[in-house]
Amino acid sequence: MVLDATFRGVVSMGDVAHSLGLSHSVHVINSFIVNFESLVPITNQEIQAEDILFDGVHVRVYHPPGREEKLRRAVMFIHGGGWALGAPKLGSYDSLCRKMAADLDAVVVTVDYRMAPDVHFPVQYEECVQAAKHFLKPEVLVKYSVDPERVAVCGDSAGGNLAAAAAQRIGIDNSTSVKFKLQVLIYPVLQALDFNTASYQQNHNVPILYRRLMARFWLEYLDADPDIMHSIMMNKHTAQDQSLVSLNRSKLNWTNLLPKRVIKHYKPVFPLTGSPSILKDVPALLDSRAAPLLASDEVLRMAPRAYILTGEHDVLRDDGMMYARRLELAGVSVTNDHYEDGFHGCVSFAFWPLQFSVGIRAVHNYIAWLDEQL
Structure with missing residues (x-):
């Protein structure tokens, strides 16, 4: 509170x-x-941090101590914050990356992409893809003594959005010989066509991510008119008379994709008539680079094995669960780790001075999964 x-x-x-x-x-x-x-103390100080550029994109590379001649695992981490907030080189994100590097004895790369309002979609996406493609070059992996068969991509919230989108892009990119082995998506935001999923209805005013705030982040990211916020929260952009949405409805039909235990008594909200100008003015709402849940089955089949963390008290719970189901239907192995006491952002609250037990458990469990699978 x-x-x-x-x-x-x-x-x-x-x-x-x-x-x-x-x-x-x-x-x-x-x-x-x-x-x-900046008040959060630096942990795992034995991990060395190097700030450099990957194809013009700012990144920080965390190196575990020890012999460089052995090949290590690697994780590329993409931070959240609604594509607009966050300090990836400070505090909880720095602690998280240092912990991954220490616990996994892995090279960890965190992407310090530019954020809104200074830049908008697709800049954040393109910078994450640029950094990923650079890191996955065989000569770069050799430089950092990384095993090309053991590289994962990971992100939380908006970072989970960017991680999923980057994994999709790398999966279908014939120019990239090295692919991500795994993807870890922590309460990812994956679509902006339905702001009335069961979890949006259940948690619309639950801390720390409210429906209105999530809609606001989307509009800022896509450089859209903030005056349409009320309309998109009412799903006016995906009303039943909107023909542009018809091809995507099955991809986020949560009445089919979600288990009944989470649907509960909630019903879909799609008005009969809507605002056709929204999708015309903001076409990125239908772009799978911005909304990875809208990717085709063909693209999903090329995606790496996934770990998706969801929390019960989170408007984005259903985004993650729907994506897990769509990946499974496309033949991709998925672990959906759901926390009944989980809330959005809990992973960032696993470190002093704000520590929640669910955050500590969530960090431990997803790193343990990486340790086992990577």
Whole structure:
């Protein structure tokens, strides 16, 4: 409750600053996040960190100590924050990457992609793909003593979106000889056509990611008019009279893709008539590079084995579960690790000074899965 109240206050401060013309609201919120994350002590200090460029994209490479002549595993990590927030080289994300490097004895690369509002889709996606393609080059893997058969991609929230999209791209890219062996998607955001899935209805006002805030992140990422927020939250952009959506309906039909235990009493919300201008003005809503859940079965078949972490108290629960089911139907092996006490962002709260037991368990379990499978 204290965390939620603090975050709501920071968002309100950002909105006030924005309305007064002092600063963009996202910059205000991110400034608070950076200042807070700077208080988190550096852990696993034996892990060396190197800030460099991968094909022009800023990354940090974490090196475990020890002999370089042996081939190691590797994880490319992509941070979350609604494509707009986050400090990947500070605090909880730095601690998480250091822990992965230490626990897995692996090389870990975190992508410091540029964020909204300074850039918009597809820049974030393209930078993550650029960094991934560079890292997967045989000569680069040799440089870092990485086994080309044991490389995973991982991301949380919007980073899970980018990780899934990058894994899809690498999977079908004939110019990339080395592929990701695994993908780890931590409460990923995967679609923006239905803001009334069962989990959106159940958790629309549950901390720390509210339906309105998620819609706001999407509109910022896609550089869309913020005035359409109410319409998309009401699914006016995917109303029954919207012909542009028809080919994608089955890909996010949660009444078929989700187990009954999570659907509960919730019903789909698709108005009879909608706002046809939204999809015409924001075509990226239908772009699988922005919304990986909309990828074709042919693309999904080429995706790597997946671990998808979902939380019961999260508007994005159903995004992850639907993607897990679609991957399974495409023949991809999937582990869906669901936490009944999980909430959005819990993995970031596995480190001092804000530690939640579910965050500690979630970090331990997904790293253990990587240790076993990678």
